[in-house]
Amino acid sequence: MYKDATIDEINEAAGKAWRAFVIYRNISLRKRAAFMMEIAAQIEALGPVLVETAMRETNLPQARLQGERTRLIFQLTSYAQACERGNWLEARIDTALPSRNPPRPDIRKMLVALGPVVVFGASNFPFAYSTAGGDTACAFAAGCPVIVKAHPAHAETSELVAAAIWKAVNLTGLPEGVFSHIHSSGFEGGKALVLHPRVKAVGFTGSYAGGKALYDLAAQRPEPIPVFSEMGSTNPVFLLPEKLKQSASDIAKIYAASITLSVGQFCTNPGLIIGPEGEDLNQFLSQLAAEIRKIDPATMLQPRIAKQFLLNRKKALEQQGVELIAASDKEAIENQGMPTIASVSAKTFLENPQLHQEVFGPYSLVIRCADEAQLLEVATHLEGQLTSTLMATVKDIQNNLDLVEAVKNLCGRLILNGVPTGVEVCLSMQHGGPFPATTDSRFSSVGADGIKRFGRPLAFQNWPDQLLPDELKNANPLGIWRTLNDELTKEAIS
Ligand code: NAP
Numbered sequence: 001m002y003k004d005a006t007i008d009e010i011n012e013a014a015g016k017a018w019r020a021f022v023i024y025r026n027i028s029l030r031k032r033a034a035f036m037m038e039i040a041a042q043i044e045a046l047g048p049v050l051v052e053t054a055m056r057e058t059n060l061p062q063a064r065l066q067g068e069r070t071r072l073i074f075q076l077t078s079y080a081q082a083c084e085r086g087n088w089l090e091a092r093i094d095t096a097l098p099s100r101n102p103p104r105p106d107i108r109k110m111l112v113a114l115g116p117v118v119v120f121g122a123s124n125f126p127f128a129y130s131t132a133g134g135d136t137a138c139a140f141a142a143g144c145p146v147i148v149k150a151h152p153a154h155a156e157t158s159e160l161v162a163a164a165i166w167k168a169v170n171l172t173g174l175p176e177g178v179f180s181h182i183h184s185s186g187f188e189g190g191k192a193l194v195l196h197p198r199v200k201a202v203g204f205t206g207s208y209a210g211g212k213a214l215y216d217l218a219a220q221r222p223e224p225i226p227v228f229s230e231m232g233s234t235n236p237v238f239l240l241p242e243k244l245k246q247s248a249s250d251i252a253k254i255y256a257a258s259i260t261l262s263v264g265q266f267c268t269n270p271g272l273i274i275g276p277e278g279e280d281l282n283q284f285l286s287q288l289a290a291e292i293r294k295i296d297p298a299t300m301l302q303p304r305i306a307k308q309f310l311l312n313r314k315k316a317l318e319q320q321g322v323e324l325i326a327a328s329d330k331e332a333i334e335n336q337g338m339p340t341i342a343s344v345s346a347k348t349f350l351e352n353p354q355l356h357q358e359v360f361g362p363y364s365l366v367i368r369c370a371d372e373a374q375l376l377e378v379a380t381h382l383e384g385q386l387t388s389t390l391m392a393t394v395k396d397i398q399n400n401l402d403l404v405e406a407v408k409n410l411c412g413r414l415i416l417n418g419v420p421t422g423v424e425v426c427l428s429m430q431h432g433g434p435f436p437a438t439t440d441s442r443f444s445s446v447g448a449d450g451i452k453r454f455g456r457p458l459a460f461q462n463w464p465d466q467l468l469p470d471e472l473k474n475a476n477p478l479g480i481w482r483t484l485n486d487e488l489t490k491e492a493i494s
Contacts, residue, residue, distance in 0.1 A: 002183040009182070016177030017116035017145040017167055018198040022422045024295035025113040025143040025177050028470070029084045029478065035172045036080035039132055040073045042164035042171075050160055051311065054126045057154040059299040059335075064262060065127070072127040076137050082427070082448030083141035086480035088455070092472050093484045095493060096462075097290035097355055105462050108472040113143030113453030114226075115200025118193045120214070122205035123301050124265045126154040128375035131161040131181070135203030135228070135444055139180075142261055142454035144201070147180040148474055149190045153302045155183060194218050194227070201454055202227040205267070205445070208358075208436055215289075228319050228453050229439040230432065232358035233386040235420040238375055238407065239275030239284065243417070248284040251391055255364070256291030256339075258419035262297045263337040264362030268387055268420040274346070274378050276369040285366060290340055295339045297332035300361065306335040313340060316359050316407045321348035337361040346374045350381055372400060379406035384434025384441065387413040387420040404409070410434060412441060 005013070024032075033153050041438050043050070051065045058065075066355055066462045082088060089110045097104035117139040121130030128134065131148050139146045150158035162181035169178050182189055193201055194217050202218060204227060211229030218227045239251065300306040310391055317340075325341040332338040339362040346369040355365065369375045388411040390397070390404070397404060408414060412433030423431055423446050431446035432438040438445075443453045465474045474493040476482065481490055 002034070002150070002159070004184050004186070005182040005189050007192055010189060010196065013147050013177075013180035013182060014116060014193070014198040015375060017147055017180060018177070020145045020175040020177030021113070021115055023177050025146055027143075027174075029086055031172070033080040033084040035138060035168055035174060036076050036083065036372055036401035038168035038172050039165050040080075041078040042167045043069075043076075043132060043161060044073060046160055046164055050157065053160060054154060054157045058123075058126050058301050060126070060262070060301070068125060068127045071425060072132060072263040075128060075134055076132065078425065079137045079141050079448050079451065080160040082451065086471060086478060088141070088448060089471055089480065090452070090457070091480060091482040092095060093219070093482055093493070095473060095485060104419055107458040107459055107461050108463070108468065109457050110469070110471050111142070111452060114454050114456055115144060116198055117144045117146050117201045117203060117454055118190075118199050119146055119148045120190060120202070120206060120210070121148065121151040121158065121471065123151055123305065124262070124267075125205070126151070126157045127161070128365045129205045130154065131158045134450055135205070138448075139201075139203065139454045141448075141451045142180040144454045145178045145183060147193060147199070149352055150181060150183050150192060150474055152185055158191075190214070190219060195221060197223065201227050202229075203445070203453070204229040206231070208232045211439065212436070226275040226453070227439055229443065230267065230386075230445050231438065232360065233433065233437045234271035234356065234358050235268055235385055235387045235389070236272040236379070236382055236390040237270050237391060237420070238403065239273065239281070239381065240390065240400060241276055241280070241372065242393045242396045243391045244280040244284060246393070248280050249287045251453065252284050252287035253291055254419055256288055256295065258421045259364045260292070260295045260339045260340075260362040261421050263300050264339075265301055265360065266421050268423060269360075270364055270389065270420055272367060273364055274369060274375055276372060276375065277368045277370060281368060285325055285341075285343065288366075292339045292341050293329045295326050295328055295362075296330045297336040297338045299335050300337045303335050305360065307336060309337050309363070312357070312359040313338070313363055316355065316357075316365065317342055319344075319352055319354055320343060321352075322355070339483060340364075341366065343368060346370065346378050350377065354384060355492065362472045372403070375400070375489045376403045376406055379403055380408065380472070382410050384437045385411040386431060386433045386437045387411055387415060388419055389415040389418065391417055412437065412444070
């Protein structure tokens, strides 16, 4: 429907972004925040057409998309406030000690913008992790122009949001190149953007294959750049014995809902459930099976994702030792995802890496462990994850401290007695975990801490006050928190 960008158009977008960077990186935090607020206002002003278009393109229901639109607006406004608050700058000041031997110079450090950022939107979040989503908002807050590679699965939605951003660019008097929007139906356009010398960072949400390919491409550039890829995750859930005995049926009910939420198309979907063999696990399994049978298949985001789900589900169920426990009582029609639960012994799981792979959709594998020691063995053999969950009493935790340590080691968010689906947007959220969940576990793609991904520290040594950026001036004219001679304060320097 939309014309693929030519290489000349990609070069032009990158050139414009670079020219805009020189101006945009130096505008005040207040102006950056006003720009982001204006984007939020312009998206709101689009009215119902935005959700209607996304419904048509993604098959996601209205209520789900309305909720995601609210989240998008909240991200833009709360990251704008965080941008202006300035905590993300990590301002540090060590004043001169001229009489010390040797004398200490005046040194002041803060994060400065990296440069133009390329954003690859996600198919499963057409608003919150796409064109004006978390990566774009964080890059704008950090002072970086953005070039979005529109996701072809919701290209029209992306166009509408891009138009809202352009309006905000004009209304706030920013240079045109602060934002560009590229369509490209193959990989070539995205690759050319990542390889462009004017591009300095990449934000990506999607498959392992895509995220890792772009990461490798960026690492091979003459000047390698960071790629913040958020890829797949199986989000293991560990059922501990006392908790399982107390609440097997309740856990099964909340997990049937979590596994099938949005047809399982969440990166936080619980794809692995690990518990000790016995009566309580059997009760959990039979309740989970009963719940799953009642849930109807539903249409997935796009035919490609439905086809992939069908293939991956088939491949998983064909593995030796895997038993189908339950599927929906209703037949799935074209492009629908069939709610499915399978089970396997821990021994077989540990021997077969294929079973560790994510099946993106409403599918979960229950791993039966011979004893608690085997729960630990599974935890130590799992790959990096966005989240891990412990369903456990305090006594379970106290009896399994080694397991807790192993689980901490593998994830970015550790949940106790809850479900991994549902990612709160707040400063303390961590959405990022050890590889292969993401390419850099030190950062989060949710919450205003995500702004730090697009900044780099720059220290100013011996600069006179009037030449320093406002963030580091003696008077602290922005009133931001700064670490002054090892103490966090908003005080001015006398
Ligand atoms: P995807 O296939 O990884 O694509 C995401 C974006 O990256 C698209 O714009 C795609 O371009 C581009 N891309 C992918 N590989 C590339 C490469 N090698 N070179 C250049 N550009 C590349 O992800 P998706 O379309 O969102 O969904 C496919 C699968 O990703 C799902 O089945 C699921 O397994 C996984 N997924 C994970 C998450 C998550 O949150 N981690 C979210 C959604 C999906 P084109 O579309 O033009 O090919």
